[in-house]
Amino acid sequence: MTLRQKQFAVYSTVFLALLLLFFFLHVSTGFTYYSHSHLLAILLGGGTAEENTVVFDFRLVRAVLAVLIGMGLALSGAVFQQLTRNELAGPGLLGVNAGAGLGVMILIFLTPVEQGLPIWSLPIVAVVGALIAAGSIFALAMRKNEAGGTYALVLSGITLTAGIHALQTLLIVLLSPEKFNQVNTWIIGNIAGNTWAHVLILGAVVIVLALILYANRTTLNILTLRDETAIGLGVSLKRSRLGFLILAVILAATCVAIGGSIGFIGLVAPHIARRLIGADCTYVLPLTALIGGWLLVTADWVGRVIIAPDEMLVGIVVALIGAPYFLFILARKRG
Structure with a gap:
C-alpha cells in the first residue's frame, strides 16, 4: 500500500466516523426525547406506530437528505474545480444555485397555490435554470480567453448572480403571502418537510452521477493538465468538459431543488479534500463526498440545537461557516 493510499484510508475512516456520529446525533434530536438505546430499538423495528412515524418519516428523512445533498453539492464543486483548475469555483459562485433558484421561483410564481407541484417538476426546472446560468458564466469568461482563470470566473459569476438575484427580488414582490413564505424558506436553504419520495429521487441522481464521475476519474484528472497534453493523451476537450459540466450542474441543481439554495458546501468540501489528499480524483471524489455529507x-444538526426549541435554517449555518472560509481561500490565493 502506498503512502497516498494509507492517507486516504485514514482520512476516509475519520470522516466516515464523523458522518455516522453526527447522523446519529441528528436522528436523536427532536421535540420528543428518546434515549440512545431506545432510539436504536426503534430503528431496528421495535417502536410503536407513533415512534416509527416520528423517527422514520421525519427525522430519518431529513438526516438522509442532508447527507445526500451535502454529497451532491460537494461532488459538483469538485468537478467545477477540476474543470476550471482553480479552488474558488463552485456551484454557488458559478451561478448554478442562483439559476436553479430562479427556475424554481418562476415555476412557483406561475403555478396556482391550490394546484400543487409534481415532485419531478422542481428538479427539472432547477436543472434547466442552472444549465443556462452556468453556460452563460462560462461563456462570459471565455470571451476574455480566461475560462480557466480564477478571477474571470468569479467576476462573471458575481455579475450574473447579482442579475439573477434582482429578478428573484422582483418575483418575490409579486408573490402572494402563501407563496412568499414557501419561497423565502427555500431561498435560505431548508431540508425539513420532505418525504421518502424526495430521498428516492435525490438518492438515485446522486448515486448514479457519482458512479459515472468516479468511472471517468482518469479523464477528469487529465483535464487539469495543459490542453496540448490532454489532447495528446486522446481526450476530446470540448466534449469532455461539456459532459462533466452537465453532470455537475445536474447534481447541484437537483440538490438545490430539494434542499434550497445552500451555498459554500461545493466550495469548502473539495477544497478540504484536496488539501488533505492531493488532486487525484481517485481519492478526491470519495473523500469530498464524505466531507460534504x-x-x-452537522450544519443541519447545529441549526436544530443552537437556538432550541426554535430552529436556524441550515442555509444560514452553512453561510456562517462557509463565508469566512471562502475569504480565507481568496486571501491565500491572492497571496
Missing part, C-alpha cells in the same frame, strides 16, 4: 448533516 458530514458538513451538511
